Amino acid sequence: METSQSPASENPLQQQQQYQEDEDEDHLLKANGKVQTNGKSGRGTSTGSGTSMPPATFMKLKTYLLALRPWSLSASLVPTLLGSALAYRSQWSAEFSLVTFFLTAFTVVTVHCAGNVVNTYFDFIKGIDKQKADDRTLVDHILTKDEVVSLGAILYLAGCGGFVFLAVLSPAKMEHLALIYFGGLSSSFLYTGGIGFKYIALGDLVILILFGPISVLFAFMSQTGHVDWTTMGYAIPLALNTEAILHSNNTRDAENDQRAGIVTLAILIGRTASHVLYAMLLFTPYSIFFIFGLKYSIWFLLPLITLPQAFQIEKRFRNDYTMHLVPRQTAKLNFFFGILYIVACCCAQQLPTFVWRKH
Secondary structure, eight states, rough: OOOOOOOGOOOHHHHHHHHHHHHHHHHHHHHEEEEEETTEEEEEHHHHHOOOOOOOOHHHHHHHHHHOHHHHHHHHHHHHHHHHHHHHTTGGGGOOOOOHHHHHHHHHHHHHHHHHHHHHHHHHHHTTTTTTTTTTTTTTSSHHHHHHHHHHHHHHHHHHHHHHHHHHHHHHOOOHHHHHHHHHHHHHTTSSSSSSSSGBOOHHHHHIIIIIIIIIHHHHHHHHSSTTTHHHHHHHHHHHHHHHHHHHHHHTTTTHHHHTTBBBHHHHHHHHHHHHHHHHHHHHHHHHHHHHHHHHOGGGGEEEEGGHHHHHHHHHHHHHHGGGGGGHHHHHHHHHHHHHHHHHHHHHHSSSSSOOOOO
């Protein structure tokens, strides 16, 4: 929930909030083809130094890029990297292919982007995204509804094209890859479209499964051609951290969502319990890594470097004035947290519980 406060009571966190709002406003002006010159706005004008605005096509591409919510893509990219790293450490490492890796990452990320666009469209159509919404794509008419629909269709087609090439090159069976891929694609659409899992308090469960165990298994299977369910155990810390992104977003938007007539987990359990759940989702992975570090390899203590940042974000979650910053900051934490976890998996001599060795 966003609330204004008098200048006299500003603190560093509020100054950061104001800076973020000014930056978002600047992005919006640029997205609409406007530029500020000496306090006056104009369209297609040049700055005093004689430099001209970028071409309209460049600005349009930028608005499309922002509509994809690039800050959220760590939720799908990091599990893909983890699954690929586990494949590289497995007994089938000789089959590891960089081409397959890039195709897998492309396929997963494009479907994630398409899901974000679908989310934008249906949240706007159902009246959930209004003037105080974090996603400004349709609220501020940065893109039209037809443009958003077209963008989503293009992304799904691109993802399917990537999947076709992946299926040809991967040693995995076509039916196994297709089951996971089209299951993930369907879930990305049904999250807000069709059934609308998000609107009936099932969105958290979908995200927990999709952007964790399923993504890791898909990446592992694409490289090795084998279905090994034990790889899903490695995804638990990432899945919890990714769910923290969604839960913070739903907690921030709880009042607007309730007025729109939808139900999320954050609405069902209330503000206090939501804070407890967020803290559990945020800090449980660190407890897991601490145990792994003591039992298996000191490398698994590496993600604990991000622990101070996690405490800062948790503090902002409890403050109504800084709550709106939390989802993006949690996503940023998720990226660095995940990368350090992947480095640990690559460098540790012994992996936790599940170790693949050639016989």
